[in-house]
Structures are given as C-alpha cells and as structure tokens.
Amino acid sequence: MLTESRNLFCCLYRSWCHNPVTTVSLCFLTQNYRHAYDLIQKFGDLEVTVDFLTEVDKLVQLIECPIFTYLRLQLLDVKSHPYLIKALYGLLMLLPQSSAFQLLSHRLQCVPNPELLQTEDGVKAAPRSQKADSPGIDYAELLQHFERVQKQHLDVRHQRSGRGDHPDRRALL
Known part of the structure; x- marks a missing residue:
C-alpha cells in the first residue's frame, strides 16, 4: 500500500469510526479483512440498537451490489481470504432472523469447501x-x-x- 493510500485509509478510518458498521464497510472496501473481523469481534461490547441492526442490514444489502463484486468473488478463494469469511459470519451472527440474515446465509452457503478445491494430482x-x-x-x-x-x-x-438534555457534541471529537 502506498504511503498516500495508507494515510487516506487512516484519515477515513478515524472519521468513519463514529459509526461501527461504516468502519467495517471501509475495511471491506480496502480489503482489510482481518481488521474488519477484529472490529466485528468488538461489536459484542457495543450497545446493539435497532438503528445498529438496520445499518448491518444495509451493509449486507450493499455487499450484494456491484461495488462489492470483487469481495464476493474473493469468497471463492477460501484459503487466501479466511478473515473475509469470518467477518461475514460475524455479521451473520449479529443479525436477527430477517431477510438480510437469509441473504447473507445463502451467500455464505455458496462458499466452496477448500477440500473440494484441491488438485487431482494431490499437489x-x-x-x-x-x-x-x-x-x-x-x-x-x-x-x-x-x-x-x-x-x-x-x-x-x-x-x-x-438527563434528557443534549450534551456538547464537541466531546465526541
């Protein structure tokens, strides 16, 4: 990764991490699958709200869009992208049984068994x-x-x- 790309990723990450699901989508877009998986593991410590689950649902829908074609194709290479598969299974475990759950579940059922992909000559x-x-x-x-x-x-x-009041938003920056 070029220095400029690393700097851009870090800059975007720091501003996007106010929204956990958006942060994961940034990691998916930049193919930082291991970090996406690490983030999803942290979701267990977050407050799971209806808005949060709605955003996870939208991310699953987005994964089915053309922008993520490369990600879906990388699911075919199980051995090279284990953290992508783990991250997607992590998202699946967060979702209640819904249409997004079914969609992602069906997508993950299409992931090939790595044992079936071995060559015939055993090499x-x-x-x-x-x-x-x-x-x-x-x-x-x-x-x-x-x-x-x-x-x-x-x-x-x-x-x-x-308290019902609105705290100073500068505390978040």
Missing part, C-alpha cells in the same frame, strides 16, 4: 497469504481509537437518556 499449491497487513498502519492503535470513540458515543447516549 497443493502454496496458499497465497491473506492480503498482508499494510506496513505502516498500526492496526492495534486504530482499534484502540475505535474503542475510545465508541465508548464516548455510549457515554453520550447514557447522558442523554439520563
């Missing part, structure tokens, strides 16, 4: 590695930033529900 090609974490991006620091921002949002929601 296995060395699996290509998952898109390597881009050097120069501190994913652990980005994940900590995501957690801090989400904690601030939770604190603000609790303040609003407790």
